[in-house]
Amino acid sequence: xxxxxxxxxATLAAAALxxxxxxxxxxxxxxxxxxxxxxxxxxxxxxxGGVSVGGTVSLAGTPKADLVAKMQDFKAGxxxxxxxxxxxxxxxxxxxxxxxxxxxxxxxxx
Amino acid sequence: MTRPAKDTxxxxxxRDFLKxxxxxxxxxxxxxxxTTGSGSAGRVVVVGGGYGGATAxxxxxxxxxxxxxxTLVEPNAQFIxxxxxxxxxxxxKTIADVTVSYDNLVKRHGVKLVKDTAVAVDPDKRTVxxxxxxxxxxxxxxxxxxxxxxxxxxxxxESADAQARVLHSWKAGPQTVALRRQLEAMPDGGVYAITIxxxxxxxxxxxxxxxxxxxWYFKQKKPKSKVLILDGNPDVTSKAGLFKxxxxxxxxxxxxxxxxxxxxxxxxxxxTAKFETADDVKADVLNVLPPQRAGAIARAAGVITANNRxxxxxxxxxxxxxxxxxxxxxxxxxxxxxxxKSGHMANQHAKVCAAAVLELLAGRAASPTPVLxxxxxxxxxxxxxxxxxxxxxxxxxxxxxxxxxxAGGLSPAMSALEGTYAFAWAQNIWADALA
Numbered sequence: 009x010x011x012x013x014x015x016x017x018a019t020l021a022a023a024a025l026x027x028x029x030x031x032x033x034x035x036x037x038x039x040x041x042x043x044x045x046x047x048x049x050x051x052x053x054x055x056x057g058g059v060s061v062g063g064t065v066s067l068a069g070t071p072k073a074d075l076v077a078k079m080q081d082f083k084a085g086x087x088x089x090x091x092x093x094x095x096x097x098x099x100x101x102x103x104x105x106x107x108x109x110x111x112x113x114x115x116x117x118x
Numbered sequence: 119m120t121r122p123a124k125d126t127x128x129x130x131x132x133r134d135f136l137k138x139x140x141x142x143x144x145x146x147x148x149x150x151x152x153t154t155g156s157g158s159a160g161r162v163v164v165v166g167g168g169y170g171g172a173t174a175x176x177x178x179x180x181x182x183x184x185x186x187x188x189t190l191v192e193p194n195a196q197f198i199x200x201x202x203x204x205x206x207x208x209x210x211k212t213i214a215d216v217t218v219s220y221d222n223l224v225k226r227h228g229v230k231l232v233k234d235t236a237v238a239v240d241p242d243k244r245t246v247x248x249x250x251x252x253x254x255x256x257x258x259x260x261x262x263x264x265x266x267x268x269x270x271x272x273x274x275x276e277s278a279d280a281q282a283r284v285l286h287s288w289k290a291g292p293q294t295v296a297l298r299r300q301l302e303a304m305p306d307g308g309v310y311a312i313t314i315x316x317x318x319x320x321x322x323x324x325x326x327x328x329x330x331x332x333x334w335y336f337k338q339k340k341p342k343s344k345v346l347i348l349d350g351n352p353d354v355t356s357k358a359g360l361f362k363x364x365x366x367x368x369x370x371x372x373x374x375x376x377x378x379x380x381x382x383x384x385x386x387x388x389x390t391a392k393f394e395t396a397d398d399v400k401a402d403v404l405n406v407l408p409p410q411r412a413g414a415i416a417r418a419a420g421v422i423t424a425n426n427r428x429x430x431x432x433x434x435x436x437x438x439x440x441x442x443x444x445x446x447x448x449x450x451x452x453x454x455x456x457x458x459k460s461g462h463m464a465n466q467h468a469k470v471c472a473a474a475v476l477e478l479l480a481g482r483a484a485s486p487t488p489v490l491x492x493x494x495x496x497x498x499x500x501x502x503x504x505x506x507x508x509x510x511x512x513x514x515x516x517x518x519x520x521x522x523x524x525a526g527g528l529s530p531a532m533s534a535l536e537g538t539y540a541f542a543w544a545q546n547i548w549a550d551a552l553a
Contacts, residue, residue, distance in 0.1 A: 041473065042485060048177070048469040049491050052462055052547045053539075056180070061549045063542020090529065090536055091493055091507050098491065098509020098525030 043110030046103050050111075053091075059117045069116025075108035159185040160479035163246050163256040165236040165415055167192030167220060169199075170448030170464035171262030172551040177472035179227040186479065189230040189254055190223065191246070194291070197552055200321065201461050201495075202544050203290035206298055208331030209339075210500035213295050216544075222553045236261075239419035241441045258475050260436075261421065261429075262447040262464065263413025264289070265320050268427075272384065272408050280386045284406050288320060300403045301332060306340035308402035313381045313391055315409040316350040318428075320449045320459050323356035323506070325349075325407060327496040330361070333369040334499050345372055348379035348391060348399060356458070357496060357528060360504040364532065368498060381406065412450035421446055428452035433512055433519050434484045435474035436467055445471050456521040457510055458492055465547055466490040488512050490519060492526075495540035503536040504529040 047058060050067060054060050058067035067075065081087035082096035083104075099107070159182055164175045167190055175190040197218045205211035223229040234248040239259065246254050267286065269276045275284060287297040301310065310332050314325045329347045336343040354361055354375070365373040376396070383392040389404040411427035421429045421438040429446040431438055433454070436445045448464035457463065467490070474484035490510040495503045508526035510519040529536060 041477075042487070044181070045469065045473045045485055046489060048473075049466060049489050051469075051550045052465055052491075053493065053543050055546050056176075056550045056553075060542075061545050061553070063538060064546060090533075090539060091505060094507045094525060094527040095491055095493070095509055096525075098511070098522040099489070100511075103489065 043106040046099075046107035047110040050107065057114055058111045059114075066117050067111040068114035070111055072105075072108045072112035075111055076104055079104045079108065159187075160257040161187045161255060162189070162258045162260060162475060162479075163254050164188060164190045164260045164262065165246065166262035166264060166413070166448075167194070167197060167223075167231075168262055168264055168448060168464065169461035169547070169551055170468045171260065172197060172220070172223060173465045173468035174260050174262065174447060174472050175229045176223055176227050176551060177469055178475065179229055181472060182476055184228055186476065187230070188228075189232055190220075191232045191234055191236050191248060191254070192220070193233060193235045195233065196220065197548075198290040198294075199461070199544065199548065200288075200290045200324070201547075202541075203287075203294050204324065204328045204331040205497055205500065206290075206294050207287070207301065207328060208334045208497075208500060209298070210334075213291070216290060218548045218552050220552065226553070236415045237418060239415070239441075239444065241419070241444060244443060256443070257479060258443050258445065259419075260445045260447060260471060260475070261413075261416055261419060261450065262468070263415045263450050265410040265449050265459075266413050267408040268411055269408060272381065272406070274384050274386060275406065275408065280384075283386055284384055284389070284404050286407055287405060288324075288407050288410075297403070297405060301335060304340070304343065304402050307342040308340070309344045309346055309400075310336075310403040310405065311346040311348055311391060311399055311401035312405040313379065313407060314347070314349045314351065314355075315407055316380060317355050318453065318459060319407065319410050321461075322458050323361070323494060323496045326354055326357070326361040327498075328405075329373055330364055330369065330496070330498050333365075333372045336372055337369065341372075343372070344374065345369070346399060346401065347373065347375045348381070348393070348396075349375065349377050350380040352377050356494075357504055357506055360498075360528060360532065361496075364498045368532075410449075412446070416446060416450050419444055424452040433470075433517075434486065434488060435478065436471035437474075445475065447471055454510070454519040456508060457490070457519055458494065460492055460494050462494060462543075462547065463490065463492050465551060466492070468551075486512070486514065488519075493543060495536065495543060497537070497540065498532045501534050501537040502532040503534075503540045504532045505536055505540075 053064050054067050060066040079096050082092045164171045175188050178186050178188045199216040202216045224231050236246050237249050238247040285293050285297045287293040329345050333345045379396050380394040390400045392398050416422050421441050423430045429450050430452045438444045447467040449459040470488040477484050492508045495505045509522045513520040
């Protein structure tokens with residue numbers, strides 16, 4: 009195997025090409041994946057990518073401020089519920105910001 | 119072609135493609151750009167298509183935009199859910215209601231599904247051998263092997279005949295249907311007895327939910343019948359107050375709970391259970407949950423490290439602490455305190471693992487801050503449900519997952535509202551793993 013092109017050049021070329029075609033998961037910076045990974049902890053009940061198949065609220069495409077406010081209300085006990093007041097207390101404020109930002113950036117279900 | 123060294127696969131491939139290809143071919147094959155899995159960003163083999171393995175396979179494809187080659191090895195033709203399957207015993211659901219196809223993993227996500235059983239792993243050559251003799255190479259191997267039963271502790275149940283008469287029904291499928299048939303055939307006035315192994319075992323509240331579901335059936339159809347819970351533990355291991363309230367009120371006169379019943383032997387002919395320190399119990403339907411350990415492939419791969427039963431993992435990646443490039447998910451792992459062996463947890467393990475594996479394949483470190491949640495619903499009746507929930511954050515100092523104090527908790531009481539949420543949970547988690 010010839011390995012004549014330095015890694016940095018290859019990576020930059022890859023990033024440039026990918027950017028024109030699709031959001032490149034493998035080239036994302038860790039903070040972007042933090043939101044994605046945290047949001048994935050919600051998918052069991054709220055659907056993959058926050059698109060529910062039924063019986064729970066879809067989170068995809070919801071404005072970040074709304075999600076943060078809801079989670080903080082659950083966390084502080086200002087909003088009642090069954091599971092969510094208990095789960096919301098398990099996330100730090102920065103984690104709530106990150107997962108809310110990720111859901112807000114997703115396309116809302118039709 | 120020789121395999122590139124660990125963690126350099128993708129970089130090497132990138133360089134090869136840059137050397138050999140035009141821009142279109144390059145874009146098609148680059149990680150993050152490819153739409154068809156050609157192995158350009160690495161090869162992952164997932165063993166076991168349950169809650170852990172199916173989720174891992176899907177998310178590896180989803181989060182790599184199809185650039186990572188994923189093969190799922192699973193012997194069963196369809197996914198059959200353990201959660202909700204106790205309702206099949208109660209009679210309010212059928213086995214079809216808890217069965218989901220693997221088709222979408224293949225058609226929608228490009229997972230390569232191999233209907234086979236993994237029997238051996240060579241961690242040096244990084245190959246996994248299947249029962250058919252097929253050998254699959256991997257950059258990363260993810261084992262989600264579920265549980266096996268430790269019949270060496272209950273030798274009388276080692277034979278297929280004995281297992282067909284004294285059912286476990288702790289892997290949903292034919293055993294679930296068979297136990298329902300036994301319950302239907304039992305005359306009114308009979309006794310259904312369930313024995314529970316000493317913790318840890320798969321699904322802590324599951325046996326108590328099962329007792330409720332059988333009692334629900336008896337209450338409707340066979341009101342003179344009894345449910346006997348013979349628990350190897352000193353007390354109910356999960357949702358104790360809620361279950362005891364249900365047995366005292368909803369199922370008064372039907373359910374009897376007896377702690378400290380460690381099963382030592384079974385008379386298969388007379389359906390008599392024998393215990394370490396308690397009197398023998400004869401039943402009309404005897405349901406034995408044997409002691410459990412990680413599934414057989416975990417032993418073959420050398421990843422069982424705790425008590426000769428479970429697999430210790432690095433919770434940042436779910437990689438075995440012993441065998442490099444082999445990850446373990448689900449019920450097979452050695453859990454951190456307060457981390458139940460549940461399908462929900464297995465799904466959460468899978469996402470942390472999938473994210474970590476993609477980072478590792480790209481030559482980067484895994485996220486240092488994984489989070490896991492658990493949500494577990496138990497059906498008291500056919501509609502009324504109680505839950506337990508928890509959130510687990512990684513503690514860098516202790517290098518383990520720690521349940522967040524003040525978070526999580528139980529239902530105050532059973533409710534039909536939570537019943538609707540429980541069914542919504544099932545539909546969404548099945549879709550999250552398989553659709």
